[in-house]
Each structure stands twice: as C-alpha cells, then as structure tokens.
Amino acid sequence: MLGGVRLSASKRGREEGEKPFWISFSDLMSALMVLFLVAMSVALLAVTKKVSQEEQEDRERKEAIAHLMQQVSKVVSQKEFEGVRVIGNTIDFGPRGRFEREGQNTLSVPQRALVRQFTPKLLSELRDSDAGKHWFKRAVVEGYASQTGKYLFNLNLSLERSERVICELLRAPEAGETAMSDEDRKLIATKFFVGGASFNSLRATADDSRRIEFKLEFKTRQERRDELESPPPPVDEAALAQALDPNERCPIFSR
Numbered sequence: 001m002l003g004g005v006r007l008s009a010s011k012r013g014r015e016e017g018e019k020p021f022w023i024s025f026s027d028l029m030s031a032l033m034v035l036f037l038v039a040m041s042v043a044l045l046a047v048t049k050k051v052s053q054e055e056q057e058d059r060e061r062k063e064a065i066a067h068l069m070q071q072v073s074k075v076v077s078q079k080e081f082e083g084v085r086v087i088g089n090t091i092d093f094g095p096r097g098r099f100e101r102e103g104q105n106t107l108s109v110p111q112r113a114l115v116r117q118f119t120p121k122l123l124s125e126l127r128d129s130d131a132g133k134h135w136f137k138r139a140v141v142e143g144y145a146s147q148t149g150k151y152l153f154n155l156n157l158s159l160e161r162s163e164r165v166i167c168e169l170l171r172a173p174e175a176g177e178t179a180m181s182d183e184d185r186k187l188i189a190t191k192f193f194v195g196g197a198s199f200n201s202l203r204a205t206a207d208d209s210r211r212i213e214f215k216l217e218f219k220t221r222q223e224r225r226d227e228l229e230s231p232p233p234p235v236d237e238a239a240l241a242q243a244l245d246p247n248e249r250c251p252i253f254s255r
Helices: 002-018 025-076 109-128 130-135 151-170 182-191 221-229 237-243
Strands: 085-087 090-092 136-144 192-198 212-218
Touching: 025 085, 025 109, 025 130, 025 212, 025 221, 109 130, 109 151, 109 182, 109 212, 130 136, 136 151, 136 182, 151 182, 151 192, 151 212, 182 192, 182 237
Parallel strands: 136 192
Antiparallel strands: 085 090, 090 212, 136 212
16 A cells, blocks of 8 residues: 555656646737737727827817907907908908009008007907917918019018008108007017018009008917927017117118
C-alpha cells in the first residue's frame, strides 16, 4: 500500500507540473478584443465631444453675428437712414452714398451728414452685442469707382474715396455739428480700415458704381482662440493720439 501511495503522489505531481501557465489563445484574443473595443469607445467619445463643441461654437458665432446684423437692419430702417441697406455683413449706403460725378474724391454735404449720423449708431451696436465684443474683427470702408476712365486713376480714386470717409469720421466737428465721442473716434481709428475696390462689384450703371460701403469682418473660431491664448500687442498710444488730434489734416487736403 505504501508503494501504491508513493506512485499515486508522484503521478499527481507530474500532472500538476504539466498544467499550462498561460491562458488559452482564444481567451487571449477575447481579452484583446475587449480592450480594443474599450479603447475605440473612448477615442470615439473624445472625437465626438470635440466635434460637438466646435459645432456649438460655430452655431453661437453665426447666431451672434446674425443677431448683430438684425439690430443694424433695425437702425437703417429708421426714417433718417432711408435708402441705406444691409446686405449680408455689408452696409450699402445706396443712392445716398453715391458720388455725384466722375473723379470726385470729396464727400458731398449729404454724404458727410449721413456717415456722421449713422456711424455712431453702428458703433453702439458693435459695443453692446456679443458679436461685437467677441467676434468683430474690423470694418472696411470700401470706395468704388465706375469703369469710366483709366484703371490706375480709378484705383487711386477708390482709395481716396475710402480715405475721405475715415477723415470725415475722425475730423474735429465744425460749427453747429455734433461732435463724435472720444470712444467712437478711438474705435474708428483702431478698427476701421481703408479699402479700394475700383472696378470690382460694378453696378448696373456708372452712377450706382460710384459709391461707398462699410463691410464688417468677423473673426474665425481659430482667430478667436489664438487671440485668447496670445493677446494682441497694445495699441500704439502715440499713433492713436496723432490720429485723434483735432488739428490733424486729412492727407488729401495736405497735397
């Protein structure tokens, strides 16, 4: 019996030593598949969340800009601005923004009154709206010329017409005129830019082509993100002070 017991113990020890240490191949593949599915689920969730955030930012940006332009449309619907239109992100001054003759680079008295009355109300909307606070990039004053005459002459003329609008908005008020606020003039000096279109965007007639427009430009999501991460350099106070100097003459007058 002792011999039988010793034989049984020896056999049992060999069997236990021969049992495999690793899990089976099928179990290993099942575990890897589960791990893969978990990793894919986490990755898809992260990507979906990022896309959803971007879509939400795009939607908020578009809604803010649309609301701003609706408010500007309400401003131009006032009787004093009859004839002015909002087309997309552009303020078209219509017949009231036309230049009366070829080669004219000065604003008429009605044009001067119009831009000085309208611009402060536009700036008020830009300051008070979400689009103005977070998304507004700049306003480009576009001057247009008809196709009559030489191209280079008209190109220069369109620039002068744009420049004249900026000069008009920054100049010191004349007797009997309402002065624009310092806040408005600072915003114009830093956010309003000259643009010259010459033959671009011609209208049906030469008279309609000789005009001025304000085009509002807004930041992209990336530009807004970059601005938050790396704020732009401070405004050059010396240059700003010179631009706002009431004795500063428009370059067109200085020639």
